[in-house]
Amino acid sequence: MTTRTDGPVATLAPASLDQGTPSFAEPASTPAALLLLGRAQDLGSERGVECPGDLPAASDPDLVARAHAARQTLGSNAFVLGHHYQRDEVIDFADVTGDSFKLARDAANRPDAEFIVFCGVHFMAESADILTASHQQVVLPDLAAGCSMADMAAIAQVEECWDTLVEAGIAEDVIPVTYMNSSAAIKAFTGRHGGTVCTSSNSRVALTWAFGRRPEGRGKVLFLPDQHLGRNTAVSQMGFSLDDCVVYDPHKPMGGLTVEQLKNARMILWRGHCSVHGRFTAENVTAVRERVPGVNVLVHPECRHDVVTAADQVGSTEYIIRTIEAAPAGSSWAIGTELNLVRRLARTHPELEITYLDRTVCFCSTMNRIDLPHLVWTLESLAAGRSVNRIVVDPDVAHWARVGLDQMLALPGI
Ligand code: SF4
Numbered sequence: 001m002t003t004r005t006d007g008p009v010a011t012l013a014p015a016s017l018d019q020g021t022p023s024f025a026e027p028a029s030t031p032a033a034l035l036l037l038g039r040a041q042d043l044g045s046e047r048g049v050e051c052p053g054d055l056p057a058a059s060d061p062d063l064v065a066r067a068h069a070a071r072q073t074l075g076s077n078a079f080v081l082g083h084h085y086q087r088d089e090v091i092d093f094a095d096v097t098g099d100s101f102k103l104a105r106d107a108a109n110r111p112d113a114e115f116i117v118f119c120g121v122h123f124m125a126e127s128a129d130i131l132t133a134s135h136q137q138v139v140l141p142d143l144a145a146g147c148s149m150a151d152m153a154a155i156a157q158v159e160e161c162w163d164t165l166v167e168a169g170i171a172e173d174v175i176p177v178t179y180m181n182s183s184a185a186i187k188a189f190t191g192r193h194g195g196t197v198c199t200s201s202n203s204r205v206a207l208t209w210a211f212g213r214r215p216e217g218r219g220k221v222l223f224l225p226d227q228h229l230g231r232n233t234a235v236s237q238m239g240f241s242l243d244d245c246v247v248y249d250p251h252k253p254m255g256g257l258t259v260e261q262l263k264n265a266r267m268i269l270w271r272g273h274c275s276v277h278g279r280f281t282a283e284n285v286t287a288v289r290e291r292v293p294g295v296n297v298l299v300h301p302e303c304r305h306d307v308v309t310a311a312d313q314v315g316s317t318e319y320i321i322r323t324i325e326a327a328p329a330g331s332s333w334a335i336g337t338e339l340n341l342v343r344r345l346a347r348t349h350p351e352l353e354i355t356y357l358d359r360t361v362c363f364c365s366t367m368n369r370i371d372l373p374h375l376v377w378t379l380e381s382l383a384a385g386r387s388v389n390r391i392v393v394d395p396d397v398a399h400w401a402r403v404g405l406d407q408m409l410a411l412p413g414i
Helices: 063-077 100-108 122-131 155-167 184-192 203-211 227-238 259-264 282-291 305-310 317-325 339-348 372-383 395-409
Strands: 078-083 096-098 115-119 137-139 174-179 196-198 220-224 245-248 267-270 296-299 332-336 353-356
Touching (some): 063 078, 100 115, 122 395, 155 184, 184 395, 220 227, 282 305, 296 305, 296 317, 317 332, 339 353
Parallel strands (some): 174 220, 220 267, 332 353
16 A cells, blocks of 8 residues: 555535435435545545655646657556546646546556556555556556545445444345445455455446345345445346335434335445546436437436436446547537536537537546646656656555456456
């Protein structure tokens, strides 16, 4: 693990996202302690640290040339991964682009590269470190690039939740399933407890597998850390009802639930969400339909249940890209996902009318921490033989996280 030191933590007040439908009220958003602008460190955070290094000035007119020069010096010794939500100025230097799982697999397929430069967020770099060989170094250009969703499930909270399930007498019926967007410690938890990791592409397959591990009608899933992906998968894709789902709030005793509620539930959803996708509302969908006649609304399953229900199509980042690439010329699309990706799709598909689902601009703030100055500093440091910002997962955590990841890889369709 990278070194941690104590420091001040800025706590974001929980903003209400309640936009309930008559039959179902979305829980309020999850409080999360975030470090603003990467200042200092938080021992309880998935990542949010001060990033060392003497960064070039953002105004330096030679940044692009410097990045090209350092990239050329490194040659095949470095492999640069760019998540779809990264800035264009960073994507321009990526050898491959993709979602978190694809990028981790791409990294594992390049054992010749000593340096894996991961332009994404911390949990992604952890997964790449787990899946790559020990002689490879996974580097995160800005150590403050964490993920607020991953931060919403700390391992101590999840262990406490498990103790609650044991005390309620239901733990043996529960299979933990965690989304890729979680810390290595949470992935290790699922590996230790016979569960699996999943992506937004295969969450239905993962849940089907998990329920199949227990006698019909008895199994339960503890879904971490994104309540929306868990709910949307179970209800919209698998026929469970909203009443089959309960939300476990790690900030309340017993998750804010009774033993009876835990016993009756089939899906125990961790109270976490994505700060970007959680912003979209059903009102956004209504408004864009009024604004753009005939528009197709395409959203990510990390969006709230009422948004997913109101949309025309729902799918992972890769699904969104494939859908847009196959769309007929002249068609109109309102896309509910991170803005860097939506803008790139709009630019590369001028034959389509593409709009952002929310009129308020919303980038992923931690994804955006990786900018050209950080990339230049990283590439130049590596080219000069200085190892910087290496992400190393504790061996025991890595072992059990690998068990959870390998279980996912063994699921059909992966
Ligand atoms: S888009 Fe959401 S899930 Fe992805 S890194 Fe940002 S906060 Fe985390």
